[in-house]
Amino acid sequence: MARLPDGALMQRAAAGLAAACADLLGRVYGRRVVLLVGSGDNGGDTLYAGARLARRGAGVTAVLLAPEHTHPGGLAALRRAGGRVLRPGDHAGADPAAGTDAAGELIDRADLVVDGIVGIGGKGGLRPDAAPLAERAARSGAAVVAVDLPSGVEADSGEVRGAAVRADLTVTFGTHKPGLLIDPAREYAGTVRLVDIGLGAELPAEPELEALQHADVAALLPLPAAESDKYRRGVVGIAAGSARYPGAAVLAVSGALRGGAGAVRYVGPAGQAVVARFPETLVSDQGPHKAGRVQAWVVGPGAGDDAATVAEVLDTDVPVLIDADGLRLADRAAVRARSAPTLMTPHAGEAAALLGVAREEVEGARLSSVRELAARYRATVLLKGSTTLVADPDGGPVRVNPTGTPWLATAGSGDVLSGLAGSLLAAGLRARDAGSVAAYLHGLAGRFAADGAPLGAHDVAETIPEAWRDVRD
Template identity: 70%
Template sequence: MRTAYGVDEVRAAERDLMARLPEGALMQRAAAGLAAASAELLGRVYGSRVVLLVGSGDNGGDALYAGARLARRGAGVTAVLLAPGRAHGHGLSALRKAGGAALEAEGSGGGTELGAEAALRAVARADLVLDGIVGIGGKGGLRPLAARFARAARESEAAVLAVDLPSGVEADSGEVRGEAVRADATVTFGAYKPGLLVDPGREYAGVVRLVPIGIEPAGAPAVEALQFADVARLLPRPGAESDKYRRGVVGIAAGSAQYPGAGVLAVAGAVRSGAGAVRYVGAAAGEVIARFPEALVHEGPPSHAGRVQAWVVGPGLGSGQDGGRLVADVLGTDVPVLVDAEGLRHLEPSVVRARTAPTLLTPHAGEAAALLGVPREEVESARLASVRGLAAAYGATVLLKGATTLVAAPAGAPVRVNSTGTAWLATAGSGDVLSGLAGALLAAGLLSGDAGAVAAYLHGLAARGASGGGRGASGGGPVAAQDVAAAIPGAWREVLG
């Protein structure tokens, strides 16, 4: 499990460790890891040109000490001081002793103060730029001077390496409230921060490398991400005495005359995900049977369709009154229920909160905005706060779809984050497949949070496999939703293997 801790927890752990170490030892550990990562990015340190963007905090000190290490290995290192009077004194002294230079970002020229234009030229010529402008406590976007240098770094040919967190990204939330550094890679110390794993901050961080420095944050993490071993542990496996009911029967109430394919794709996700049986109720019965003769088709209502261990309701219901009746009927059952797509329009928070069985809601950003009564842009810019707010308002587990999928429980457990997908997954019907997949896992007995997180993981992995993109989030080629459904068994085998 990859875990991320908030700023307060990380700082408390740092204070505890620093009380037991010689002064400056913790910063030296961070600088050593940062210098090693810098060397890997450069390939050859001797003769390379490195620029440090140095603010007034400890991140600037980390960058200065790392720059001193690189200078001793033959790199030409220049520190651009964005707050000259408040730069880390010992770090700056170490850099100069190692042969590095310092420029004041707004200097007037002469001596080491070569002026802003000279500093910008140094950035333009650099092979590597280290972002040590703002630390994990930073709030809001970059100030104009810092933003100018962040843009210059991005426009140069240099690799950009962020120190602990890209400056301008908020550590606890991943929010970006203005201009921020866009890094090719980030070296973070001691523990991941939520802003490195959650969009939009994740997009600014590039490849993230964790450098252990000995800190041990206390308490539960704010965010966690499942890894292969975690998913493998949670996946249901049939035993020698399993029958279809023990494996889980999932009901699918989806599709309409207008959107019959949504019902077919939700059934596909469930059939391909190990369900013992799939019961279908909806207007697309003929299409479902033609594609999946193993499905059990019923006229409805869902509550009279027969034994199920979980229901999926919502994909492709359209805007008619029948959708509202289906959602109400399913929510009135005493089994876990997943509500997606058009089904979300018919939700009342009080009805969902009153259920005794688990409820899993799976909105995308636009649907989440409608449920919260806020603009879509607010959800997209504050995804962590939005998914937590929805979970609390409805007393349900919420899976917020996106480039990073978030799964939040109503009781304040760590938010699960998943990034196994690919950009090719943004295609019509892929959410219907995810609903069927998660519904099958609910029917197999997984807790709603586990079902949502495991489904998102497998769904993304299946999309990568179907696109031919390997483990990267980009690359490969186009996929259709039915391709993703067909690739689920292969993703399942990959995890277990």
């Protein structure tokens, strides 16, 4: 801002916001637009964008939630363009005896409501004067556009600590904010559109958060070379399943067979079930130390109370993925003491148990929870859920997976993910990359397999090759 003419960044943001609103409306002339305007630059962006829409023939009304702190230049621009201004509680054209106000009635009749209440510096939920308007917008038939991020959500953490705006579209400026990628805040953002306002040179070299795209994942996929054989491609060991949960072993093996390793060794009591479904699996009943050489282990899915096998796997000097029952059975000091890479894959309930907090605390603060787990256990942690996060113990950017779907919330889906990630570990990927790539492919496979309908975990496993090809091609 110091190097640019006064207001240049705001005008860039307003131009991008107005263009996004026009695209959403389809036709601007004659449309009814309500601006919910707070204080500071966020309100200024909103007012200048409203002025642009008004000049194109929209009927624009700004509801000022902080009249004494409204951006003066933006307000003047809106008035010059023919826009109207109201304050909450004004009854012009409404019936005060019926408990109605002009702002509420305008929202009810609007085609578009623009949320410019609070910017990235906002903390906590909406104030009492703003919350009813956000609620009314959500109940109306209007499209809701949030400016930079939905008001009431935490920009840096994705937490929602009170009432917040639910947007159909969020137009964000300069760079994505963590809160637009991480639940629960992500759920409030709707579709996210990034407007480049020229901040590239000012952004830090290392971001707080990364969301891989197809090209990033394609560059990490393990591919066989001309001299490759099944052992050079890596062998993954699967120590999973029990008499009570043999299916967990089958599903973990199904994911592992499609993850890039050359061979899969299975150790455990579900060998017959595994071989019946996947005869290419190398099966042993002699325990992990006698199973033969592997480049990585997966331990825990459906393991029941087999703490001895978990301890034996943790005692190896190869990368280990710990999931499900393994997270409960693993000696925490042994996990922290490992010299080889460790990848832990808890869901929110398991993460809460590992941290000694309530599940709701993890679900409400996913970013801080995954960082705390990684630091406390000196392991890479993949926190499963509506937004899957991957964090390293030594810090650095947390990766958030953008491909998931709610249809993946089905029994056994996590077992497939564990096998897939373990296979990528055996193929030579670092723990952070193995977890990130596995989550990406798993989410994409879930989308392809579901196609809008319920699915089973075996459907996800069978669709991983389709997801792999989609990423590669």
